[in-house]
Amino acid sequence: MLNEKAAVSGIILAGGKSARMGTDKALLKVGPCCIIERIAGVFRTLVDEILVVTDRPDKFAEYGDKTIGDIMPGHGPLGGLHAGLVRASHARVLVAACDLPFISAPLACLLIQCAADYDAVVPRYRGYPEPLCALYSKNCIKIIEQRLARNQNKITGLYDQVRVRYIEETEMLPVEPHPERVLFNLNTPGDLKKARSWIAGC
Secondary structure (H helix, E strand, O other): OOOOOOOEEEEEEOOOOOOOOOOOHHHOEOOOOEHHHHHHHHHHOOOOOEEEEOOOHHHHHHHOOEEEOOOOOOOHHHHHHHHHHHHOOOOEEEEEEOOOOOOOHHHHHHHHHOOOOOOEEEEEEOOEEOOOEEEEEHHHHHHHHHHHHOOOOOHHHHHHHOOEEEEOHHHHOOOOOOHHHHOOOOOOHHHHHHHHHHHHOO
């Protein structure tokens, strides 16, 4: 764990429509508090600034130091990442989607500790990168803007153009023994039921 807060901003992406869930995922409770509150609580231990990227600031203002909207709207999470990077006070940002109920401080610390000399630090679980539980630097801004202008909205498409440090499962396990939970995101009512069953220990 870090001994003090790092010079990193925290970005929570809360702009999705939650169509498959049927209700706002960020405000669903997994355990005693809602998901976005859990994420903000972890970030508070690591960073001195939390920005919530959303088009519904009235719903989410209490979970961050400020809410911000997309600078280039209509591009999904990549547009939200762009807005966060542009408006963050620090050169690097920890990014989390608002549907990650088990995001952990040990994994976030590992991302920060591996950030030197890289533009992105991204967990890779079962061979797949996890772009919405990752760390990015402001060096990505120009390339993201170019991709958004071409309507190339897939975050992982960025990785061929920047310096990426992947964190593999073998590196995660010593600090986070349950990566399948930490990187688990909620999309459907079935996912919510599974997450709540983990909390209940059943």
